[in-house]
Amino acid sequence: MNFEELKSRIEEGLRELSAEISGKEPNVININVSRDKIVEVAKKLKALGFDHVKAVTAIDYPNERFEVVYIASSYSNLDLAFFLINLRTDLPYNDPTTPSLIEVWPSAFYQEHEEHDLMGIVFEGHPRMGERLLLPESYEGLPPLRKEFKIKTEGINA
């Protein structure tokens, strides 16, 4: 399967879900959706054969938005395994909640939990929201991956 073919097939599959689809050669397909459609889009993608999530990246654009990127691909169909689907959704800065996709992709379980822990995104429907994963239980304060959380740098002079 080549890139264009897959892109058009995805476009066809997601026609009614008002998803913005753009491609980046040779193997990345970006799908932008709003958060209320994301579960449906994920289900469609799973039906197309993208059966697992490789990574969940949350990106902080201060005072503007959060972006959550699910990088999905396929294990069961090795033709599709070459392609990486980036399912993206933007979240408003003051309300970083999005439905969890663990029902569709259980492989996102720990990834979502980590982004919750370190970036403060709330994945609705995830059973471990509010629990710590990597940070100590007693940690309070800003989620460390936020841009507001500054770390000290020393510079080159002693």
Next chain:
Amino acid sequence: MSVDKTIRHVKALATGIKYLVSSKRMTLMYPDEIEEFPDGYRGMIKYNWDTCIKCGLCAMVCPADAMKMYISKEESEEGKKPVRRPGINYARCVFCGFCVAICPTNSLKFTKVHDVVYNTLEEQVYPPEKFREGVPKPQYKKKPKKMRAILDEERGLRYEPVE
């Protein structure tokens, strides 16, 4: 107990006995013997005071903030303006060798020294004046035998004394 299992038990025991009676060993008897490292080993770094052009690239590329630019006192007083030279903090150094690789005049060079003991954290900081004196000599209670690791088809690694 099947025959196959019995055979496999016997084979395992026989292999154990084979190694019990053989005299192969992999150990390098550190610290009585120490390994002489191959060329290009990324050990502690020596500094050439004279060829250094004080460009600061080494401090800029250092991933661990170990290499820093220190004010070189004498030179600064002489020239009436601050002159900065690199110094290293071995408490932080990760021995990646980026500073050596980026130095445009080869003023930083690797040595093969790596096993040095310090009593305090402060001792591990080498400002330029100390840095130029070279790397400390490892101190041994008894002079160790220097051994070279030789790859061997029979034994994997074999250590041979270096003359």
Next chain:
Amino acid sequence: MSLEERELEVLIGPQHPASGHMRMIAKIDGDIVVELRPNIGYVHRSVEKLAEAKKFLQIIPLVERPSLADTTANNLAYVMALEKLLGLEAPPRAQYLRTLLAEINRIHSHLYGLGIHGVMIGSSTAYMWCFGDREPFIELAQELTGARLSYSYIIPGGVRRELPSRFTEKVEKALRYMENRMKDYFNLYLNNPVTRARLEGVGVLSKEDAIRLGVAGPNLRASGVPYDVRKVEPYAAYPDIDFDIITEKVGDAFARVMVRVKEIQESIRIIRQVLKKMPEGPILHEKYIKAISPKMREYMKETGEVKFPGIFANLRIPAGEAISRVEGGRGEVIFHIISDGKMSPYRMRMVTPSFRNVILFEHLNRGVRVADIPAIYGSLDYFPPEADR
């Protein structure tokens, strides 16, 4: 008696001979594990955040640190992402050298995993043998790169060292040694009826579950999914190399061990081909060679040691986004880098195979016996610092 009273909660780790830097909270009923929850994060070092404060080249040693036994995979994946953003490719010889180091690293990473697994089920001999036999390969890598484990060998546009003299010969000796030793590994450990009894049929991961849970690396292939990044999205010199993807059908602990053992044998094959086919040529992209002063270029030719051009100190990466993946010893490493054209990444996501395999602790340790916990743990080749990053 009610069910709650029957259950005993056992905290395995973080101070336990076989827990590693993590805690497993096990609820057991008699000798049966009812539920096990991994509690990770004890060695979290926040690589993703630190990367945002460091310059691109400085991140190379940083990404290596989480998985010290398998540094090349992280190093390579990170640099590949940078190269995608820079729009350049390393010259062929550099690609071959990268492959060479990656495969040497895979062998000693697998031996590390097998050894730890050995001592977890009680075979101290398997542990000592594996750790001893890692040594020739570490010695080889040390000769090539100058360091035992934290190689930092791969840089944007190439690699840092030329092949040392008589290296091929030395590699061949180590490979032959390993091939011979494998027989004794089988006799004493892998075919030992006690080992078999402990591993066969324990912690079975079905193909469907492996796919559903997004498992990575040998653990995935042991369940019968022939997924290997080296074939799916070939990088470095892998397109030119002939090798097989190792899979097993059963998906139990023994299958996972066997995948690793066979991959060592496959790596031996790859290394032989790499050394045979190694092309001549530069080992750094010419764009960077040009940026190096003529005197230093001369020095590079003489010693085979690559000097960095001055621009490396403050390397700027064009704005954009790149995802790279590499098949490391433990599985697929993924880097997702978002650059805004400055000297540090805007966001760097690093997903390691161990982190993706954490989910297996919960999944596989249901209804097994207490003694199976270490047997399953070890078979996953799980490395806590790698998962915590």
Next chain:
Amino acid sequence: MQDLLSFLISLLFRPCIFIPLIFPGLTVIFIMLLMIIWLERKIAAKVQLRYGPLYVFKPLGGVIQTVADLLKDLFQEPIIPKTVDKIAFLLTPIMLFGLAYLPTVVIPVSPTFYAFRSDLSLLLLLTLTTLAPIFTVLMGWASNNKFSLIGGLREGYLVISYEIPMFLSALSMAVLYGSLDLVDIAEAQKGIWGLFLNPVAGISMLVLIYMSTGKFPFEIPEAESEIVAGAYTEYSGIMYGLVMGASYVKLYVLSLVYAILFLGGWNPLPASMMDNPLLPGAMLFAKAFILIAIGVFLRAVYPRFRIDQAMNIGWKMALPFSILAIFISLGIVTITGGM
């Protein structure tokens, strides 16, 4: 002066003093312990391509290492956790070691040299060896630690699965020789050793000895990678030394019994050498020591079984085999009309 010395020596060679204090009693136990722990580490090291203990007295390959370890243990602070049951916690190591040592009194050294002779000495000996595991279970409970508890329970489960077949195997020899007296049994093997007469009993008893003393592949009650150190988890210093030593002492005692039951005891020494206990004693000790050495060698070869697998071996393999062994003995007795 001379008289006093010779009197003391003759006193020492009185069976009721020699046996409990010298051989097979305390002195030899102590030397054996130091030797066997060193040997265990050395054998494992050799198979694993290492040196093992070496630096404490290098000319003899570090044989004094265990003494150094013992001294270290002696001077280590004995930590008694607040939450333990103090009396049980402190008492069990002593009971464990004492009960492991006690059966040595019953063991004869030569046909004429014994501290204690009874028609039922084999039974008495076996009974005494079964007492120790009870204290391991108690130890697991007294430590108030989950790993200790699991370790103690594991020991409990194992005891019932190895004890019965081990008794049956041992008793099959009693059937064969028509006596429960260890001296009689050893004397009956002047010609053929018991192992060759009834190999089924011999092999199953040997495996069960290693199982009962926690040698690999049956090192289940103290499986380090699973339950830290089992019942011994909370112990430190000399108390740990005692409990660790106890399992070796048990191995030593059972090896001696095995040597008497299956390897002919002090045979094939001629009767003229039997007057002095030293030579037959050395013979007996050598046989037992080989068995111990094999036991510790297994560590280098095997991983450990899971508890259910070990219990399977006890119930489904060793038990039928030991019953078979009894029938073999009965068969031999019927055919030959008694040994």
